[in-house]
Amino acid sequence: MSGMLKKEDESEKNVTLEDQQKINQFSRLLNEKLELQAFLSVRKDLHQLYDDASDELMLAADNEKVQFAVGDAFIFTAKDEAEETVEQCKTEIVRTMEDSQKKYDNKVESMTQLKTELYAKFGNSINLEEEA
């Protein structure tokens, strides 16, 4: 776990309650950041899928019905209706992605701030880097 003081450090600085709270805060941010990261990567894949779907739809004949996945079943849908739905889904995904990206950037910013403060006090006796 990051946020842990390295053992066997000779010049131990006194850890105050305030420092502890910063460490806790940092750890929360890290967790949230990782979750957002996972969320974003899933959305990105999904967006790619919808992109592919709309490409395929363009190639389909106009009078051909497409099988559109709704829940666990496929519904035979008119092409233009399917196109409309795909576009709607895409817009929705882009919106949530922008939203999450903003949150993500905020987390990273707060983490950088805390990192600066904690490293300034504890130097090498604290490790706040993510394990590769």
Added chain:
Amino acid sequence: MGDEADLSWVVHGHADEHFGIPKVIFFDDVEKVVKEHEVQNTLQNLTALFQRYKFWETKFMKNKQGLQQKIPDVKRTIDVVKTLQKRSNSDIDEPITTRFELGDQIYVKAEIPKSDSVSLWLGANVMIEYKHEEAIELLQKNLETAETNLEHLESHLNFIRDQVNVTEVNMTRVYNYDVLQRRKQPEASE
């Protein structure tokens, strides 16, 4: 957890808003704690506490994963009902043609005649037929409940993780203090 260690001096009573999970005490003064309780004893108690927190963390994580799976499922169900509703409100009278999974890897074509209701499986071997609006309303309510629960779980998990961090830092500080003390009085004591 069946350990009988007395943890009363490393935690503050019980935090009621988090299922009575106790809050760990941050050691303001490591020296004082160690003088009163000895290094080995302190570390042992903190380790026991740490394991309890980890146990709770795992438990809450499991609940969270369950909900994270359930929420998209409910959303998908709502989508399906909405699709049916859209068709039943339109002036198209022909049935909806679908292809659905009859069994593992077997798909068949089926037609859904125009209708204004669906049946929801409520569990406990009960299935009830609802009008589309009512079904959506009910599912929406389920979705909201699940989302609120997830929020609460999130806050419990954050609380537990804070306790894990404080406990870890306490342990490290006690350990470091001990190492420093030993270095200060080297061979002299032997």
